Amino acid sequence: MSSSLQTIILQLQEFWAAHGCLIGQPYYTQVGAGTMNPATFLRVLGPEPWNVGYVEPSVRPDDGRYGENPNRFQQHTQFQVILKPDPGNPVELYLQSLEAIGINPRQHDIRLVEDNWEQPAISAWGLGWEIWLDGQEITQFTYFQQVGGQSLDPVAVEITYGLERILIALNNAASIWDEPWGIGVTYGEVRRQDEFEQSKYYFETADMTRLRQLYDLYKAEAEACLDQGLVIPSYDYVLKCSHTFNVLDTRGAIGVTERQAFFGQMRDLARRVAETWLEQRKEQEYPLLKGMGEQTTENNRSVQSRTSQITTPQSLLLEIGVEELPASDLDSAIEQLKINVPRLLDDLHLEHGIIRISGTPRRLAVMVDSLTSRQLDRLDLVKGPPAERAFDKVGKPTPALIGFARKNGVESSALETRAMEGGRYVVALVKQTGRPTPDVLTESLPGLVAGIKFDKSMRWLPASRTAGNPTGVTFSRPLRWLVCLFGETVIPFEYAGLTAGRTTHGLRPYSSPEIEIPAADKYFKIIGKNDIVLDVEERKALIQTGVRKLAASIKGEAIMPPELLAEVANLVEKPMPLLGGFDKEFLALPEDVLISVMKNHQRYFPIRSVEAHGSPLLPSFVIVRNGDEQGLDLVRQGNEHVVRARFADANFFVREDLKHKLENFRPRLGTLIFQKKLGSMLDKNERIEKLTKALVPMLSLEADEAVFARRAAHLLKADLVSRMVVEMTSLQGVMGGEYARRDGEAPAVAEAIGEQYQAVPHTRPGLAVALADRLDSLAGLFAVGLAPSASKDPFGLRRAAIGVVQPLIELEINFDLRSALESAASLEPVPVSDEVQTQVLEFITGRLRVVLMDMGFKHDIVEAVLVVQSDNPAGTVRAVRQLSVWVARPDWNTLLPGYARCVRITRDQKKKFTVKSEAFSEAAEKQLFAALEKAEKRERIPGSVDDFLNAFVPMIPAVNEFFDKVLVMAEEKSVQENRLGLLQRIASLADGIADLSKLEGF
């Protein structure tokens, strides 16, 4: 029998009621999510426990699709669960609830995919996951860290089910509309007309003036209520503000600056509401603290250390069981352990064999072979008091000395005096008897775990339960178990409310069975038997092989960028690739859209044809499931439905966008703020247009190229306000190009727009607009003080700078960065001082340096060229490359010194001397002058190292002869100056080429 929306709801209510949740009701005003319901927003604040579950029909105007999309609507039905405090096993409870509504984990692919939730309108954030069922996001699972600007303690677990998507998956349906709501009535019959009407209202009908008035009135009422200390009435109006804002936004009425203002207002209100509520609860002495009762089931299993009997080296196993780590956090944790474990063992003076660190999203495993059973005994030198204060005038030990001796357990007589740290001190040689390894590890392993750090960490334990860790316990995701075996013996260290034991857990799709590890050295075998692929590289290899095989089976080749492979490998414990497909008709969508959806959204590997011309995409892709082969068909179908819905959605956006010409989007750029002082995106676009015009001669564009470039510049940023780009930002530029093409713009124009965000545009008009865009950003943002700092680069200026340098290099185009930047500076609405311009150029040079280093050039060569000709990156590279060849020559060590002699002797002269040829008296100097004149006459390409050195090399015999025979610093001033002038002219042969003095061996 198929499920219905209402059976799911009834089952979830029953499940969570049986697990101690209150069952609540949807809120009585439009909310975008169950989170906004005060049963979440308010109740997660403060110390009181709170467990609740309720349905929340969630209204999100901009998700309206006129009832045309299979699984996206302006109103969807959430089931919201709050568990506060964390019950310790919320993921397991959640998975049980899925089983309760009929989702067998063996038949499906359930995935926890990193998601860092944030809701700026209510000043809230948390860490957790999207939970995917066969590729479909069916649940948001979050450990709230902050709500209403308040840090949560205890942390609350939020589980938000998307019921429509669950229903689709349960019934293996392609769309929601024909699925049953209840007996005999479909979802579509209940809701489809509503979807159409509301979409029409939100996108077309809603009156913007009236809605703005509504917003203002709501805000005023919210404030009036707050002034009276009325939390709920005020919060009701905050919610109404929020919904009204969403409608305005959907209607396209809100610019970026304004958006910030709106968010600021709502955030402030939400914060005040939260604060007032907390005060109230405090005054009321937290009534629910008595009610629900804290379930402090201490799991002090009273483990005693009976481990000191071990006398031979043993394997050490440490497994840190954790809820699904984000892919990059898993990599990072492994890297850290690879450094920290050996360091720890060394610090602890524990001898050991090979160390292996591996991990999956749910476990970090450390295996140490042959770990000694006991620390080595050793003598530690302990510094005591200064010698002069150690003995009195008669040479008797002072109390200071006696105390020091006692403290270190040695006789005063056994102390020595040593010279150290610039003085003389009494020292004790203290014998440290090695302690048993288990004892040492029990003390120090908590520190090892605590020492793993992440970019974003979370709390999950109440502060009251992390008393031992004053800063609180944090990790990427909650720690759920610890296995620690030394041989066969448990090392029962404690951390984060857990005590290490020998029990680990199997695969999620197998319901995470408990698995006992009898001994450390059995671990790999047992884990393997339980279908877990512990090693990242092994998982990658399995995926790569599988994906290639599947792609080949349909005469295709998978698109498998390394970062995607790495991510996918870290999303599973047991990878199982399978092939999915989609309707051919979707191939009509821009390829970038298709790839972006598959790769970025779904983590699929797209497939290109190896047979057809131009390697077009095939309507297929490879999914990597977590688990074995059971239920693969269901998993495939589920994923196919998802991708179909996503493509349908893209189709919707594109169709909507195509109702207008790209040109017509352009004015709306005025509503998007680029940066407060630098104006709107429209302002920026206009600056780009002007700058492009200025760059045309600098890039020596042909006449037609210049026309294309200027047209492309005109339309450059227009797609930013298209629906497709608003939805998938990664498609900016790409969509602009696509829409330009469909509008009938010249292909070169479309191409230029399309490649504006590429690191290296391949067309010259594309290069022109990209440079204009990037230089504008650099000049403007530096000028308003937004140069990137070590850790922050919100505007991506590093990328912009590389984006200036790299194409010039790759396309080998000579360019005068300095004057281009001057042009850019002159167009900014704020003054860009010379100083700032220099900063920008230095910043670009910095990027250029990195590029050159990355190309493998030697540091000294790079520097030698950079100081001289960094304004022309293409030239720089050419010069560096040439110089590198020269430096690699076997005779370089004879060439360089010749030039160096000329430079070194003249380097400190402040004055430039004019050479008077008639004043030369000695042959060697006359000869050298003649050689110089010859060299100077050679034709040279500006900046060419080759030309310079080829000119110089013939002079070397004359240089050597000169220095052998002639005293440069002659007593007679005029003679000296003439000779110096000669050498100066030789040295300056390298002007505009490189500063060879930077070279090794100079």
Next chain:
Amino acid sequence: MSSSLQTIILQLQEFWAAHGCLIGQPYYTQVGAGTMNPATFLRVLGPEPWNVGYVEPSVRPDDGRYGENPNRFQQHTQFQVILKPDPGNPVELYLQSLEAIGINPRQHDIRLVEDNWEQPAISAWGLGWEIWLDGQEITQFTYFQQVGGQSLDPVAVEITYGLERILIALNNAASIWDEPWGIGVTYGEVRRQDEFEQSKYYFETADMTRLRQLYDLYKAEAEACLDQGLVIPSYDYVLKCSHTFNVLDTRGAIGVTERQAFFGQMRDLARRVAETWLEQRKEQEYPLLKGMGEQTTENNRSVQSRTSQITTPQSLLLEIGVEELPASDLDSAIEQLKINVPRLLDDLHLEHGIIRISGTPRRLAVMVDSLTSRQLDRLDLVKGPPAERAFDKVGKPTPALIGFARKNGVESSALETRAMEGGRYVVALVKQTGRPTPDVLTESLPGLVAGIKFDKSMRWLPASRTAGNPTGVTFSRPLRWLVCLFGETVIPFEYAGLTAGRTTHGLRPYSSPEIEIPAADKYFKIIGKNDIVLDVEERKALIQTGVRKLAASIKGEAIMPPELLAEVANLVEKPMPLLGGFDKEFLALPEDVLISVMKNHQRYFPIRSVEAHGSPLLPSFVIVRNGDEQGLDLVRQGNEHVVRARFADANFFVREDLKHKLENFRPRLGTLIFQKKLGSMLDKNERIEKLTKALVPMLSLEADEAVFARRAAHLLKADLVSRMVVEMTSLQGVMGGEYARRDGEAPAVAEAIGEQYQAVPHTRPGLAVALADRLDSLAGLFAVGLAPSASKDPFGLRRAAIGVVQPLIELEINFDLRSALESAASLEPVPVSDEVQTQVLEFITGRLRVVLMDMGFKHDIVEAVLVVQSDNPAGTVRAVRQLSVWVARPDWNTLLPGYARCVRITRDQKKKFTVKSEAFSEAAEKQLFAALEKAEKRERIPGSVDDFLNAFVPMIPAVNEFFDKVLVMAEEKSVQENRLGLLQRIASLADGIADLSKLEGF
């Protein structure tokens, strides 16, 4: 284990889902009731089936009590069920659902109390009941007749559970606050702070200007959406209008006129929404007509009439099973059957014995003893063509005659010619052979049932199923079964989709068991055995006895007005009186409040002490339960909790009201419209003040009385805007008096205000203000054309007129109605013409006539006085009384003719003649003149019949002598005129007294 709010919800969802309902969700905008949710409002429209159940947290701002009332709050939780079409047993389903949540009908008192539901804001109405559980209204059960201005076909059944009250009852609790919401968390912990804050917001904080703006914006958006054909978005805004209106209303911002305007707007919008929705559904060809499938389970039990074998007279039983009839409808139905049944049997020529008609709320029973088994054979005289057209010139029968004969099945030769109807006609004597009684009844009983009419009837069957009854089947409440037995044989007539059989149903508290009636004459016995008291009078007697006994047991006497007794007797099938009580502290509330709550709201019998001085109320009352003695304690406690909550509520109102002086309420009367052309209640109050001042001398009030009257007039209507009166209109005046007293007004002032609505105020200031009030209404409303018609008297002007007459009579106060009315007229804001004033006086005279007739006076006497002195009702009565005594005198037939002779002979004279005493010539006339002069000199009280007749009687001998001796109509004109003048003066002795010519025997 005690129930919790969430267990109830989960059980109800499960119950109704199992009974084929969709389970829906609360709506996302504030609504006052589940009815407003589009899952009801829209889906009940049109022909499509729709069965749904959902929770609806319903927001009613003016029910806010700051969390202080045990069961009344601004937000309560409804569970709403819609069954469309009527499944045939919705009440039974409902009662089963109560059992599903743990309410055992044997342990409680479940009552269906008439309630005619109406929601003007959405132009909707229906008939049904409040369902009471132990005196608590826990559910509204309605057969929707119209919604959004659209008649419903099929009719939808709406069941609206009040979950808080059910929870209170289930847990036998006194208040909601400490009852569990779910495990470990009380309702109060979840909602009480909210209640406080929202109450504060709605009553104190909400900004009226902003709310009005919100309302206007919502209305504009609703209209804009409708213009685009967007039903749901528009309806959302209608709901927002409605909620905003409710808040404004709670805030006291809405006057009566304005209220009408608001309602008009919302009603129009709701109607347009409904119409647009219906059009949409029609265009979509009613998709759900296919979906749910019509469950047309025809209960054609193919009953064959095999009844004609019966040959002896038998008892006939007709039992009409019906869902609980309103008390007055039950009385009315019985009355109609008492007339219609004998009439029907006579019309059908069926001989019969005694007919007994009885009934309970659930059944109407007709028992006919010894009903003949067959109609009598008889000869019917059938009129044919006129004789002259029956035979041709040669005496042969014309075709007309032959046709007539054939039609009546007789030979032409058997026809006769008779004189009739002023002509001669051919007639046939047609023999009608009597048909078997069962056959006749099968045909005619449907008409008997259909012939029962009610003030308000309802439809419940789809039009498609009442095809046989073109006007549709209607009744007071749905018919659910028919029992019809003729002796032992079923008469299987069909009506309203039912076929009569032998199965009846027992008591509701016994779960309405099916009961077979083997033979008509076993009916009473079986019904009695099943604890049903069929006869109204018997139930009344049982109640009366029981109530008296219980009251006596606590030394009290029950207040048992007949209309209450009659109603209560019609609310039960088996009455079971029991005693309940309440906290003594509530006795501090005004007695009228207490009695009003107990009597009017709860249908309890209040009890007065028979011992204490002044017979104060005792804190006790008698409940009459439907059923036996099981669970009486629960029933009592439940009722006690209810009354406590009601009294607490009254306390709340009184306390709120007492925050202001009565005087300060007065200005707000300006917001209450009395009548459009006559201004606000404040205008009326001001007119009353002025008129009272004018009446003071007319009523000869003492100086202090005048002061009191004028002060009372000033405050007279102020209580209309008090919260207590707004809540319980029946307390108008009473509360004003109470509040005046508490404000420290003079007791006489308070008393006058308090008795303003009493038929006969007992104080003279009270009389003054009451007369002013009533005369103002009469003058004003007649002037604007709102005089009552035969059927309509919306302003209660009959009562007002009686209210003018009756106190004047009872207090025997002479009064000049005509000039009082002139004063009233002069104060009205509209002209009150003389004609209108005369109409009013005649109208009052009409009432006075009724009063006098009711007092038992003879019609002619009443008329004789009325034509003369109706302007002074007290005088009229005095005169009528005196005249009646005279008329009753044995010598009246000698007295009256004497006077009559004087009148008769002068009656037609148009001229009034002057008597010249010197012109009398004859002794008899001189003598008569002397007698007249003597009579005229007597002192007489104006209007006194006694004085007049006592004056006249001594003249009688002279009168007789005069007529014997003197020829009045002498030939000489001057003599004649002098004599006529004399008689005219005698006749006019009765001027201002009575027109004796109206008397019998004149």
